[in-house]
Structures are given as structure tokens and as C-alpha cells.
Amino acid sequence: MDGERRPLLNGPNSENSGPHRPRITKTKLACGAILLTETFERIAFYGIVGNLVLFLNKDPYLWMPYNAVNALAMFTGISYMTSIFGGWIADSTLGKFKTLCIAFLIYAGGYVFFPWLYPYPNVNNDQTVIVPGWCGYNASYTKQKDILKPTSEINPAVTISINSRIGGSSGWCNDDPTLQTSQDWRPLSDEPCAWGVYLALCLIGLGNAAVKANIAPFGADQVRYEGPETTRRFFNWFYWCINIGAFTSLGVISYIQQQWSFFYGYLIPGLCLAIGIIIFILGRCCYKVKPPSGSIITNIFCIMKESCSRRKFRHPSPDGSKGNIVEDSANITHRESIGPSIPMPSCLDMAKVRYGGSYHESIVDDVKSLGKVLVVFVLLVPYWLVYFQMESTFLMQGLHMKLSPFFHPNSTDLHRHENEFKIPAAWLSLMDVTFVLIFIPIFDRLIYPKLDKHGYTISMRSRIALGMLLATAAVLLAGGLETYRLGIYNQNDGRNYFNQSIGNTYYRAVDVSVLWQIPQYALIGLSEVFAAVAGLEFAYSHAPKSMQGVIMGIFWFFNGVGSLLGTATVYAFKNIFFCNWDQGDINGSHLDYYFYFLGGLQFLGVLVFSVISYKFDIGVVDKRQRQRASLQHINGQNGHSRTGSLSQSVQSSNSRNNNVRSSPARSNSTIGYPTNIADKYKSSST
Structure with missing residues (x-):
């Protein structure tokens, strides 16, 4: 055994x-x-x-x-x-x-x-x-350190007056100028x-x-x-x-x-x-x-700019058709075969090649994943x-x-x-x-x-x-x-x-x-x-x-x-x-x-x-995801494996909640990314 x-x-x-x-x-x-x-x-x-x-x-x-x-x-x-x-x-x-x-x-x-x-x-x-x-x-600096000693050594009477105010019922500061000390x-x-x-x-x-x-x-x-x-x-x-x-x-x-x-x-x-x-x-x-890998921040802003400029194409036309969403014939056939239950693509999705944009699926999804990360960091x-x-x-x-x-x-x-x-x-x-x-x-x-x-x-x-x-x-x-x-x-x-x-x-x-x-x-x-x-x-x-x-x-x-x-x-x-x-x-x-x-x-x-x-199901990794990552660790020792971090197991959870069904290219990129960053970005031949 x-x-x-x-x-x-x-x-x-x-x-x-x-x-x-x-x-x-x-x-x-x-x-x-x-x-x-x-x-x-x-x-x-x-x-x-x-x-x-x-x-x-x-x-x-x-x-x-x-x-x-x-x-x-x-x-x-x-x-x-x-x-x-x-x-x-x-x-x-x-x-x-x-x-x-x-x-x-x-x-x-x-x-x-x-x-x-x-x-x-x-x-x-x-x-x-x-x-x-x-x-x-520094000519404005007084070398006499005694001026910075406790107030009691400079003016004890002022100190007692201050303390009596502090111990009062209000407990807040008083701007009375008679309480000012020499420490401006x-x-x-x-x-x-x-x-x-x-x-x-x-x-x-x-x-x-x-x-x-x-x-x-x-x-x-x-x-x-x-x-x-x-x-x-x-x-x-x-x-x-x-x-x-x-x-x-x-x-x-x-x-x-x-x-x-x-x-x-x-x-x-x-x-x-x-x-x-x-x-x-x-x-x-x-x-x-x-x-x-390349200028990531620059490409993030480029993706956001393109997705915003193309956001009008994500809305369906009034007659219920798919409107102006640009998809290849295989994806259209796939959408029609499973019915109208697939949600509309998000704004950032409009930068993907499959929707007429200029960027590879994986890099756009990477930018989308930043949302959850930034939310946690802010909190x-x-x-x-x-x-x-x-x-x-x-x-x-x-x-x-x-x-x-x-x-x-x-x-x-x-x-x-x-x-x-x-x-x-x-x-x-x-x-x-x-x-x-x-x-x-x-x-x-x-x-x-x-x-x-x-x-x-x-x-x-x-x-x-x-x-x-x-x-x-x-x-x-x-x-x-x-x-x-x-x-x-x-x-x-x-x-x-x-x-x-x-x-x-x-x-x-x-x-x-x-x-x-x-x-x-x-x-x-x-x-x-x-x-x-x-x-x-x-x-x-x-x-x-x-x-x-x-x-x-x-x-x-x-x-x-x-x-x-x-x-x-x-x-x-x-x-x-x-x-x-x-x-x-x-x-x-x-x-x-x-x-x-x-x-x-x-x-x-x-x-x-x-x-x-x-x-938003943030920061959860269940037992099955850990087991899946462990199996990939044993059998998938190659240049495309991402099991060196917990991101693979987390992404497998997030993929179930994606608003857009991944294309075959995206499915492969869940396991690994292209070695060359140029494969992800703009390509006139794509």
C-alpha cells in the first residue's frame, strides 16, 4: 500500500x-x-x-x-x-x-x-x-537646557494653577493666557x-x-x-x-x-x-x-483607462439582445448553449481581448483581484x-x-x-x-x-x-x-x-x-x-x-x-x-x-x-483547497506552478464567484502565468 x-x-x-x-x-x-x-x-x-x-x-x-x-x-x-x-x-x-x-x-x-x-x-x-x-x-536655539526642565522648576505657582484646572470637573484644556508657561x-x-x-x-x-x-x-x-x-x-x-x-x-x-x-x-x-x-x-x-516582469503599475492604469472608456459596451441593448459586447463566435455559442443566466461582465472585463479589449485575460483578472487586497489593507x-x-x-x-x-x-x-x-x-x-x-x-x-x-x-x-x-x-x-x-x-x-x-x-x-x-x-x-x-x-x-x-x-x-x-x-x-x-x-x-x-x-x-x-469571502482557505494545492505540489513541479504561495488555493475559491466565465486561456493561467510578461499585455496579433 x-x-x-x-x-x-x-x-x-x-x-x-x-x-x-x-x-x-x-x-x-x-x-x-x-x-x-x-x-x-x-x-x-x-x-x-x-x-x-x-x-x-x-x-x-x-x-x-x-x-x-x-x-x-x-x-x-x-x-x-x-x-x-x-x-x-x-x-x-x-x-x-x-x-x-x-x-x-x-x-x-x-x-x-x-x-x-x-x-x-x-x-x-x-x-x-x-x-x-x-x-x-542655530542662532534661534537657546543653549540653556534649564528652560526645558519641568515647569515646577521654572514657575511652581503656574504648575499648581495648571494642575488645579486639570483636576477640575471639565477635564478639558483651558486657553487662559495666565496659564501659559515659558515653553512656547x-x-x-x-x-x-x-x-x-x-x-x-x-x-x-x-x-x-x-x-x-x-x-x-x-x-x-x-x-x-x-x-x-x-x-x-x-x-x-x-x-x-x-x-x-x-x-x-x-x-x-x-x-x-x-x-x-x-x-x-x-x-x-x-x-x-x-x-x-x-x-x-x-x-x-x-x-x-x-x-x-515589466511595468506593472503602468499597465494597471492603462487597463483601468481602457475599461472605463469601453464601459458603455457592457450594457445590453433595450431589446434584450447582447448589445455591443464584442465576443468571439465560440464564446457566443457557449453563452447561448447555457442560457441567459451568465451575469454581465464587469467594467474591468471590457479590457479583455474576448470583449474587444487589448489585454490578456490573466492580467485583467490580476487587476480585478487587487480590489479585495486593497479593501483588507484599508481595514x-x-x-x-x-x-x-x-x-x-x-x-x-x-x-x-x-x-x-x-x-x-x-x-x-x-x-x-x-x-x-x-x-x-x-x-x-x-x-x-x-x-x-x-x-x-x-x-x-x-x-x-x-x-x-x-x-x-x-x-x-x-x-x-x-x-x-x-x-x-x-x-x-x-x-x-x-x-x-x-x-x-x-x-x-x-x-x-x-x-x-x-x-x-x-x-x-x-x-x-x-x-x-x-x-x-x-x-x-x-x-x-x-x-x-x-x-x-x-x-x-x-x-x-x-x-x-x-x-x-x-x-x-x-x-x-x-x-x-x-x-x-x-x-x-x-x-x-x-x-x-x-x-x-x-x-x-x-x-x-x-x-x-x-x-x-x-x-x-x-x-x-x-x-x-x-x-466578500476574504481570507478563507478551506481543507479541500489545501489538499488540492498539496497534490499540485507533489505532481506539478514545473515552471508554471504557483503552489509556492497560498494564492493558488485562494484563487480556486474566487474563480467560483467570478462574474465572467473564464476562457480556456484563463483556465490555464490559473495554474501558471506565461513566463514572458509581454504575453499578457497588448498584442496586435491577438
Whole structure:
């Protein structure tokens, strides 16, 4: 019986396929090089992101908190939103490998700036640090750091007045000019070395964007013929490596930056980036490198333009005939033989050759499939808006809580704890990373295989919805903690705080341990295991082969939209949740209301996503589809197979719901696409 179960043609995973073993080893080496590269790249990325707000907010730069937070939002926005161009360049011109090499060079070029933005290898609290001379002198910048100390050290009476207003019944900002402090709104152009910081951030962001768009699909290309389970496993381990890099950077690099020196804190991750680039280039001999497919985005717009210009031909004439729809005789005979029940073609269908258009069936259907993908990406925006709070508002909340586990402050003990150990605020992000590192292997090795074995599969739709709910719970917990923190701060006429020093910068903190933030970070991490991993898998699996880089770029683009929306909402709630007259810290604002708003927005997003994904059958792969993909993996190891991704099984489901019955050419293209992209596009001979 075992012999009967053995396929006639051994697949690459067969135990007896000796000739294939070198190729399998080569594939493993390629995947290993890509995963190692991603790990080192993430160390470098989180070396910037983890403490950027703190770096700009402390000596020698002393940026105002809102400008520091907006710099981080700008950086993450560039890193994510411009990734679509990196994907387009890879798909249309250079290919993924060459695009990644160029992107890494740009990435490294920007990273060189950061150690020299803080050229002080060994710094103590008594040493005076100044803005590096190469940045140039900013005449509008006051070098007296005392002006940026807490308001209590400048004008205690004003502080008490402010706090009494905060503790009032209304809880909203008051524009009374008597409450204004000396901390006027400072424009970004007046911040020291703003041009150098933004130049470095832009270069790193652009390089990172192209890497982000291409490295995941490039890695998935290495296993695209190994079956959908292998693809899922690759994405799980890819995301696991992302978080290994994040854990290392946030755990070690952030400690070096906060407690030792930002010079070494930026030099070490810069060296890690260099190591990752070397590993990636050395792996070239093992990679499966696909040539670029052509200008996909250009053809998408051409198809949309042609279909819109020909949309009048899709409507039947008043007498009930087929009107002006142009079809070949075989299709007309086929339509008449099965009766009038076939639906009318969609607007985009009018660009197909069979309806008188100029484009091949497969490429038009590829463009049509983008609709569902874009809908999911848009519905994920509220999730990313909540997710990026970890690196901004969660961090600012932690800086105003007790960082020293052994210090017990009182009203007169202001500076005793300056030399004590303090938990780096960025360490709280480790709880997010830890949950990802723990639960991804558990789900990949235990839960998902066990469910598959018993015929149950957690669909991508369910995983995304569950992740959204967990993110909602996380931000609501953050809001509850902030309400509790502000309640303690406002006791005793606003005197219930102590001055917490981080380097030469002071924060008004309350006697609430920063460890109380662990649950909100942990829930964000658990939400990543479901929503973020499933979203990444959805982006690749639903992308036509010719558009993988572009689709992945669009996925990261909407990540960036979520990040920039965070900045937009902060400005939108100016003088409502965030108050003008207390720029120096968050104690004069209502960050808790902001968290509650985000929680409500994310919960609404869950409801909308659930309804739309159910209505359009998005992100569902049933057992029969997985079995069909597995059979094609065993027996269909050829150049036209698409079983390297989940898109084949998903497309087989979608084909049942197509408004237009596929022609024989389309039926063949469901299994594979023509190797040459020119076969898909305009051809006068067609």
C-alpha cells in the first residue's frame, strides 16, 4: 500500500529523492541567509526607532516632545509608505535582488550619520555635551537646557494653577493666557541640527522601505514550489526573526543608549547592518532570482483607462439582445448553449481581448483581484494606528512613571535616584517582542499542525479579526492606566510627583511602577501573532506573481498610513486631549481620552472588517483547497506552478464567484502565468 501512495514523480520533499537533496540544501541556505539578513537589519532599524524620541528630547538636542514624536512618525511613515515604490522598481526594472542591494547601500549611507550626531563615547552627568559642530549653529536655539526642565522648576505657582484646572470637573484644556508657561510652541526649523537628523532619517527610511517591500517576497520565492504549508512556515519564521532582531535591539542596544552612550548605541547596530548586508550578498549563489516582469503599475492604469472608456459596451441593448459586447463566435455559442443566466461582465472585463479589449485575460483578472487586497489593507489601518502607539505615546507614558524598581520617592527627595538603575523605557516593548517570539513557534509547530491534522483551519480572516480585538484591549488598558496615573499626579494640588532624571533631562513622574505597562505591551504582541502575521501572509498569497513586490509595497504603505494618522490625530485633538500650555510633558494633557478614542475606533474597525470580509469571502482557505494545492505540489513541479504561495488555493475559491466565465486561456493561467510578461499585455496579433 505504501508503494501505491508514493507518487510516480518524486517531489523535492520526498525522502528518497536523492538528486533533489542538493537543491533542498541550497534552498535552506538561501532561506537561512535571508532570515539572518532580516534579523541584523531589524537590530539596526529598532536601534533607531526604540529610543529616537528620547535621543532628540535629551541633551544635547533637547527637542520639544511633540517635535521628537513627529520625527519618529515621519520616519516610520517614510519607511512604510515609500515601500510601494521599492516594490514597483523591483517588479518592473531591477528585480528583487538588485533592488535589495541598492536599498541596503542607501540604508547604510543614512546610518553613518547617527554615531556622529552624538560623538561622545563616554558621558557622565557632569559632562557638558553640545550639538556637533558639523550641524552648524542655530542662532534661534537657546543653549540653556534649564528652560526645558519641568515647569515646577521654572514657575511652581503656574504648575499648581495648571494642575488645579486639570483636576477640575471639565477635564478639558483651558486657553487662559495666565496659564501659559515659558515653553512656547517651537517650530521644527528651530530645533538644533534638524536638517542633519531629517536627512539621516530620510535616507534610512527610503532604504528600509525598499528592503521591507522586497525581502519577504524574495524569501518566499525560494520556497514557492514547496507547498502552502511551507510558505506559511516561512512567513512565521520570517516574522519570528524580525522579533529576534527587535528583542536584541530593544533589550541590549536601548540599554546602551540610555545608560551608557548613544555613540555606541548607534555604532553597534550600524555594524550589525553591515554584517547583514555581507551575509545577503554572500548568499547570492544559493538564491532563485527571478527577472523583473515589466511595468506593472503602468499597465494597471492603462487597463483601468481602457475599461472605463469601453464601459458603455457592457450594457445590453433595450431589446434584450447582447448589445455591443464584442465576443468571439465560440464564446457566443457557449453563452447561448447555457442560457441567459451568465451575469454581465464587469467594467474591468471590457479590457479583455474576448470583449474587444487589448489585454490578456490573466492580467485583467490580476487587476480585478487587487480590489479585495486593497479593501483588507484599508481595514487594517486602524490596527496599525494602535500598533505604532508602542513607539510613541506608550513610551511617553512610561517616561512619566517610576523607572527605578528600588526607589521610593517623596515630595522632598528630588535627585537622590539620579545614579540608581532605571528600567529603560524602551524595554517595555520587549514584552510585545517576547510574546511574539514565544507564541509564533507554538502556533507554527503545535497548534496549527494539530488543527490541520483534524481538518480545522484558522482562516486569515479570523486571525486578523482576533488580532484587532486584542489590539483594542491593549489600548483600552493603556487608557485605564493613564487615568489612574493622572489621578495620582493630581492629588495634593498637583504636588504628588517627583523629578525623574534620565541623563541630563528631567520628567515629572508619579509613584506608579512602569511595570504596570506590561499587559498593554503583551496584548499588542499577541495581536501581532494573529493580525500582523496573517496580514503579511495575505499580502503575499493574494498577490499575482507579476505584482508581488508591488502588493507587498502597498501592504507596508498602509502601515505607514496608520503611523502618520497617529500624528494627524494628535494635531486634530490639540486643545482637546493635548494642551498647548503644557508642552514639556504629558501631565497637563489627557492621553487617557486619546487611548479610549483609539480603542473605540479599533473596535469599530473590527466590526467593519468582519462584515466586509464575510460578505466578500476574504481570507478563507478551506481543507479541500489545501489538499488540492498539496497534490499540485507533489505532481506539478514545473515552471508554471504557483503552489509556492497560498494564492493558488485562494484563487480556486474566487474563480467560483467570478462574474465572467473564464476562457480556456484563463483556465490555464490559473495554474501558471506565461513566463514572458509581454504575453499578457497588448498584442496586435491577438
